[in-house]
Amino acid sequence: xxxxxxxxxxxxxxxxxxxxxxxxxxxxxxxxxxxxxxxxxxxxxxxxxxxxxxxxxxxxxxxxxxxxxxxxxxxxxxxxxxxxxxxxxxxxxxxxxxxxxxxxxxxxxxxxxxxxxxxxxxxxxxxxxxxxxxxxxxxxxxxxxxxxxxxxxxxxxxxxxxxxxxxxxxxxxxxxxxxxxxxxxxxxxxxxxxxxxxxxxxxxxxxxxxxxxxxxxxxxxxxxxxxxxxxxxxxxxxxxxxxxxxxxxxxxxxxxxxxxxxxxxxxxxxxxxxxxxxxxxxxxxxxxxxxxxxxxxxxx
Ligand SMILES: [Zn+2]
Numbered sequence: 651x652x653x654x655x656x657x658x659x660x661x662x663x664x665x666x667x668x669x670x671x672x673x674x675x676x677x678x679x680x681x682x683x684x685x686x687x688x689x690x691x692x693x694x695x696x697x698x699x700x701x702x703x704x705x706x707x708x709x710x711x712x713x714x715x716x717x718x719x720x721x722x723x724x725x726x727x728x729x730x731x732x733x734x735x736x737x738x739x740x741x742x743x744x745x746x747x748x749x750x751x752x753x754x755x756x757x758x759x760x761x762x763x764x765x766x767x768x769x770x771x772x773x774x775x776x777x778x779x780x781x782x783x784x785x786x787x788x789x790x791x792x793x794x795x796x797x798x799x800x801x802x803x804x805x806x807x808x809x810x811x812x813x814x815x816x817x818x819x820x821x822x823x824x825x826x827x828x829x830x831x832x833x834x835x836x837x838x839x840x841x842x843x844x845x846x847x848x849x850x851x852x853x854x855x856x857x858x859x860x861x862x863x864x865x866x867x868x869x870x871x872x873x874x875x876x877x878x879x880x881x882x883x884x885x886x887x888x889x890x891x892x893x894x895x896x897x898x899x900x901x902x903x904x905x906x907x908x909x910x911x912x913x914x915x916x917x918x919x920x921x922x923x924x925x926x927x928x929x930x931x932x933x934x935x936x937x938x939x940x941x942x943x944x945x946x947x948x949x950x
Contacts, residue, residue: 652724652875654821655864656883657708658789660730663878664703664712664756667732672699672751673714679745683765684725691746694718694769707784707820709766711775719772721780725764727874731757761874784820792858793819795851802842802850809845810838810916813857822857825870825892828917830857832891837923838916839909863888891917 652660676692698714705711710730712720722730731741736755740747746758746767758767770778786793801818802809812818813827822830831838833856836849845853864870869883872893876882890900895908899919909916 651726651823652708652728652869653823653826654705654708654787654789655826655861655885656869656875657705657710657724657821658861658865659868659877659883660724661703661705661710663732664710664730667734667878668700668712668750668754668756669703670699671754673697674749674751676749677747681745681763683745683760683763683767684723691720691767691769695720695748706781706787706790707816708823709781709784713772717772718769719775720769721766721775721778722758723766723780724875725760725762725766727762728758728760728765729874729876729880730878731759731876731880732878733757783817785816785818787820788822788857788861793854795847795849795854798850798854799845799847802845805841805843807842808838808911809836809840809842809853810911812842813853814912814914819857821861824914824916825889826857826860826864828892829860829890832917832919832923833860835922835924838911838918891919893917 673695676695678689678691680689695714695718698716698718700712701715702713703710704713708723710722712722714720722728732754734754741757741759743759743761744757745760745763748756750756758765766780775781802812805812810827810831813822813830814824828838830853834849834852836845836853864885867883867885867888868877868881869875870885870889871882872886891906894906894917897906898904899906899922902919902921904919904921906917907920
């Protein structure tokens with residue numbers, strides 16, 4: 651499922667290749683995407699030039715001239731594919747085909763149809779029900795330890811659940827929440843309200859760091875996500891914990907565990923992330939003694 655780095659990769663490519671192009675027409679399949687049928691899209695977009703491509707969290711905002719913005723969410727499997735010379739054969743699950751004045755085309759493909767595509771007035775974007783509920787975008791407004799601690803105050807929700815909540819931070823999903831918490835050395839099961847401010851500072855820093863690192867590799871592809879050119883992202887081989895259950899932690903060698911939190915998989919290292927089985931700091935008196943075997947030190 652595309653998260654912030656994948657959507658940002660697509661945004662940067664769109665910005666480079668479609669800004670300034672004039673939309674000649676948009677043909678839509680008529681099939682319902684997530685709750686919204688993009689009828690009327692052609693009438694609102696036709697003849698307008700693309701002025702800017704923005705992003706908030708996992709939403710793409712394609713600004714057209716004269717106050718129209720096309721709002722797009724990739725959902726589970728949505729893709730934007732750009733063709734400077736469109737191929738003769740269409741692809742399956744094509745829900746929108748944007749034709750530009752210069753002959754180039756931009757296709758929106760979505761096999762599972764959880765994506766969103768609709769036009770709104772640019773002036774009303776911030777008040778749009780989908781966007782108005784979102785928290786700050788961590789790339790534009792990097793979170794601070796104090797800010798996260800304040801937002802999390804008193805919450806019984808897990809820190810993993812906190813990071814996934816788009817109302818608190820927009821754009822972090824299951825992959826990068828697991829990765830950021832491993833980098834921060836925080837147990838994903840801890841209550842968000844119980845983290846100390848210094849711990850939130852590390853989380854804030856690592857959330858931004860992992861998003862930046864993933865963007866540098868065009869994101870992570872498991873199944874559906876592709877860039878504008880149909881290429882997969884290559885951050886997958888950098889993942890520290892996500893989808894690595896049973897494999898050794900890249901830092902300490904302990905086997906990565908998979909648990910389920912709110913019906914979603916969480917991956918973490920029980921040693922690095924301080925849960926049960928975490929190594930205790932070695933007391934001075936024990937230094938020089940035979941180290942405990944893994945078996946004797948309890949479940950890993
Ligand atoms: Zn580890």
